[in-house]
Amino acid sequence: MKSRTSSTAMAIIFGFGLHPAVCADEKAAQPSAPSAPQAQGSPPAAPSQPPVKVSAPPTAEEVEALRREIEELRRQIQTLRDQLRAGLASGQGMALGAAPGETASAIPSPPPAPGLPAAPPAAASQTSNYFNPSISVIGNYLGVGGSNGTENLPSSSLRESEVSFQAIVDPYARADFFLSFGEEGVDVEEGFISFTSLPAGLLAKVGRMRTAFGKINPLHLHVLPWPDEPLPLVNLLGGEEGWIGTGLSVAVLVPLPGEVFSEATLQVLRGDSGELFAATQRGDLAYNGHYRVFRDLSEATNLEVGLSYGLGPNGLTSRSATRLEGLDATLRWKPLRTATYRSASFRGELIRSRREDPLGDQGAEGWFLSGEYQLAKRWFTGARIESSEHADDATQRDRGKALLLTFWPSEFSQVRGELRRREYADGETADELLLQIQFAIGAHGAHPF
């Protein structure tokens, strides 16, 4: 009884199940199935075989045994189908696809309705998540060795966990939130809406954002090519956080002859920002203007130059202001064919701060120069020199130099070591080793450029 039912079941499944299903899978374009590998030693299917005859009512045990056997058979068939699909069946190249005969239709008719954005099919469980924002978390661990009495970084810290939420708001705008979790508190590093469908080539952002002053300040900590911020940003742009403002930003493309990209940005922000600006009245605002020009010098090389001008109240008196001027340049080299193996970039930034102070105006300046060279697919080396006066006391100047080595196990994690010497204005010279480990989970963000 048992063996008979099993072979009958097999015959039924082979006869009625496998062939039609496989043909359907192969797009039904194959008139005669090629010599596909048959089931191990099983006889060819006999579609005309009569169905199973069960004379006596089956016992629960028998039903259960049958069920198990059918399950097993299903598995075997699945394996066979997979093998078939994998192309074991030889010589059916042409026939697999759509019938080549149906050409030259008068009006092209693509499979889906045109115009509608055909969503790529996703797992069923994801459909309810369609409108959820993309979420990612980036951990930034920093370990520090050596001694430094002036800038006393903790020996070991999860310096930042950046959580981002990003999504399209509606046909006119998108929104981006970046929450920066320190070990003790949370900051909204950025949270803004971008209006991407404005007329006249405008691009507007409203909310809290890293100000477009220079090339480094707008970048998040985790995309910097170093584990620490360069001195001119720390000393002249209000500390490690840099200049973050809340308000409105408008950017417009400025046409230039040739294939030269140029963009002007104007930002009007609340007059408070960390240690940089302090407003005594609501009407005291901060302003930032940025103009950048980008040009491909060749297929592999490109140059970007930017000018920045910032202005805001510094709170020392009700009328005193701090003015900031910046110049930045970035030169990149990356031959396209070997782009993932070899590249180099050089960047530099010069910042001047003029701070009105009733006790004596301070004109401080600072700069850094940095280079990065990609040694292999996952290895980068770099160097940086930096020097900056203090915004509130231009007679004080800090200097530093650093060597870097970065290893990327994958696109989503990164291990970086920095050997750094900083000579502070107070006379201290500190040699330190910074070890940074960064790791990203969640949505695949765009690569920074």
Next chain:
Amino acid sequence: MKPTKLAVAGLALALLGLPESPAFAKLKVVTTLQDLASLADLVGGDRVETLALVKGYQDPHFVDAKPSFILKLSRADALIVAGLELEIGYLPPLLDQSRNAKIHPGSPGYLDASTGCEILNRPTQQVTRAFGDVHPYGNPHYWTDPENGRIIARSIAAKLAELDPSGREAYAANLAAFEGRLTEKEKEWAGKMAPYAATKIVTFHDSWPNFARRYGLIIAGHVEPKPGIPPSPTHTLEIINLIMTEKIRLILVEPYFDLKTPKFIAEKTGATVLSFYPSVGGLPEIKDYFALFDYDIDAFVSAMKGKP
């Protein structure tokens, strides 16, 4: 009625700032890949002007979001992407800055070329990045099957006809000519490849499932241990063993990967390293979508013949 419509159309054209020359203004089509640009050229003919952002010899996964691309996107009438998250590393921020709502996803000027194509390797289970740089929507190198090229061409023809209704007949005629030629070519390619059905090969990256399926090749392994992860010594040894036991003769390498490991494997096993081009423009002579298959298939056949 008709004159009014014409007047409205004329006014719209004038407002859009299109040149009112007697000749029509060409539709500016930007594509990410050169393959898509080639198909758009074949279907669009002289009514379109195409521009691809990514070179055929460039790894399409890793493209810099250069501001010069923003300029190109800002002037585009249509954007054709490969989709399946192949462009996720660079295109979204470029689109946001393009100031060109016509080509945003969901707008008429946006076309995801993967729509309707046969996509392989769609994960059937939960994927994590422990699998490497996997694409949750399936393998994005689907244009390496000429039948998918046919489907892409049809989608492009429909899109162009939608954006430029007066060219509808021209697009239909171009498409018909393309499909006719493709059918002929497919026969030729299938004939050349037929003797090599069920040949086992090793490829560097998982770029070839569609091509392999079309011509009955069996991809036995990859030089990369996991997608996007560079070769490791252990995995390289495994591949050497695999090549020896399975008597595999060809290692296909995309033009943008380092040949060091494949050559090492070839030295140890006697297999041949063959540069295999996944995209139009990979070599100067691979000028269009037909030349892509002509080149690759001829290279494959002569590599197979070279080692009897």
